[in-house]
Amino acid sequence: MEEKGISRAVIKRLPRYYRYLGELLEDGVERISSSELSERMKVTASQIRQDLNNFGGFGQQGYGYNVRYLYTEIGKILGLDRTHNMIIVGAGNLGQALANYAAFERSGFKTIGIFDINPVLKGVSVRGIPIRMTDELPEFIRNNNVEIATLTLPKAKALEMAKLLADCGVKAFWNFAHTDLNLAMPGNYIVENVHLSESLMRLSYNLTRYESEHKQQS
Amino acid sequence: MEEKGISRAVIKRLPRYYRYLGELLEDGVERISSSELSERMKVTASQIRQDLNNFGGFGQQGYGYNVRYLYTEIGKILGLDRTHNMIIVGAGNLGQALANYAAFERSGFKTIGIFDINPVLKGVSVRGIPIRMTDELPEFIRNNNVEIATLTLPKAKALEMAKLLADCGVKAFWNFAHTDLNLAMPGNYIVENVHLSESLMRLSYNLTRYESEHKQQS
Numbered sequence: 001m002e003e004k005g006i007s008r009a010v011i012k013r014l015p016r017y018y019r020y021l022g023e024l025l026e027d028g029v030e031r032i033s034s035s036e037l038s039e040r041m042k043v044t045a046s047q048i049r050q051d052l053n054n055f056g057g058f059g060q061q062g063y064g065y066n067v068r069y070l071y072t073e074i075g076k077i078l079g080l081d082r083t084h085n086m087i088i089v090g091a092g093n094l095g096q097a098l099a100n101y102a103a104f105e106r107s108g109f110k111t112i113g114i115f116d117i118n119p120v121l122k123g124v125s126v127r128g129i130p131i132r133m134t135d136e137l138p139e140f141i142r143n144n145n146v147e148i149a150t151l152t153l154p155k156a157k158a159l160e161m162a163k164l165l166a167d168c169g170v171k172a173f174w175n176f177a178h179t180d181l182n183l184a185m186p187g188n189y190i191v192e193n194v195h196l197s198e199s200l201m202r203l204s205y206n207l208t209r210y211e212s213e214h215k216q217q218s
Numbered sequence: 219m220e221e222k223g224i225s226r227a228v229i230k231r232l233p234r235y236y237r238y239l240g241e242l243l244e245d246g247v248e249r250i251s252s253s254e255l256s257e258r259m260k261v262t263a264s265q266i267r268q269d270l271n272n273f274g275g276f277g278q279q280g281y282g283y284n285v286r287y288l289y290t291e292i293g294k295i296l297g298l299d300r301t302h303n304m305i306i307v308g309a310g311n312l313g314q315a316l317a318n319y320a321a322f323e324r325s326g327f328k329t330i331g332i333f334d335i336n337p338v339l340k341g342v343s344v345r346g347i348p349i350r351m352t353d354e355l356p357e358f359i360r361n362n363n364v365e366i367a368t369l370t371l372p373k374a375k376a377l378e379m380a381k382l383l384a385d386c387g388v389k390a391f392w393n394f395a396h397t398d399l400n401l402a403m404p405g406n407y408i409v410e411n412v413h414l415s416e417s418l419m420r421l422s423y424n425l426t427r428y429e430s431e432h433k434q435q436s
Contacts, residue, residue, distance in 0.1 A: 015413070015416035041401075077423065084425070093315030097315045107415060107419070174421055188432075190425045192420055197322065198234065200325070200392060202233065210408055
């Protein structure tokens, strides 16, 4: 499948298509028209046709999309057709929560190691994976094909840890620390930041607007 | 402060300005020029000037921005100048992780209740807050000013719970369930979705691209 020249905006929307197509599959739906998908996703049918045309137009007029085919092909583009080994660095609540998400593993993201500096956690198992001490990281990465490091540690420690992991050969970082790791790690690294507090602030902004509008009306 | 007519794009960037200004304050920096801030944030100085001009232009030529003033004013726009009472529904790992984030409370988001359906969790305390059973929710909401409900429960339960909470008067939802709650809750509700698996898929997409380019080169 040709994927060159697909715009960033389309790429950004792919995970959402993938999720809806997965739900359709779960519901036993084999074919869907762009207008039905449009109704579900609250995206215009013309946007859907345009987006999915990027992938060679599996849709046939009056026939709809083959759900499984589209799901599989989008999965390939997203790199979900194979397993990615992942480690989690920082075994606090969030790290353990992510380690417990079986859904990630079903999508191919396999947690093969969990690390922390707190000796109290040494050997504690999360979903069958023992928590190791961070000084074991270099050896662990040498012996295992670690593609992704999830960073669930304090901001002050995140950059230093990311650099150490990068030196060991880790290429991709899923960063939950409250810092823009992508700016601090220039060069050939993949960084995806998740800034939960910024999400909460957007909610707060919208709530504040809503309440002030509501007050004006009443 | 006049905030009407500020574009959504600027609003979206505000939490990030807020974070950088907060870090500057922590570092004891009182004034900063747009070019210094530009260097830190990797945004053009002209974008910074344009964005911050929306707030009445506190910057003075050759003098820079008053960090504390700007931080405070952006905080007000984001609704961070007062406390928001929040409950967490779903006391699994993720729910407990969020309850343990003291940083949210420092920003004014105060977790006043945690709820679950699992009787094993009843009375267990997280950061001093006892986990309650969900059947206590209506009464709890009647007796407390709950503004925000954080939903850390399975997709299959999220919508039903959100509707119950909405009936009890909750206006804002911070949704971690793997579903587009905003589409299912039309009307006057504030919904902020956090789709972690979509974030992981974007990372996977970028990693896959990176690896395929790297393979071509070698």
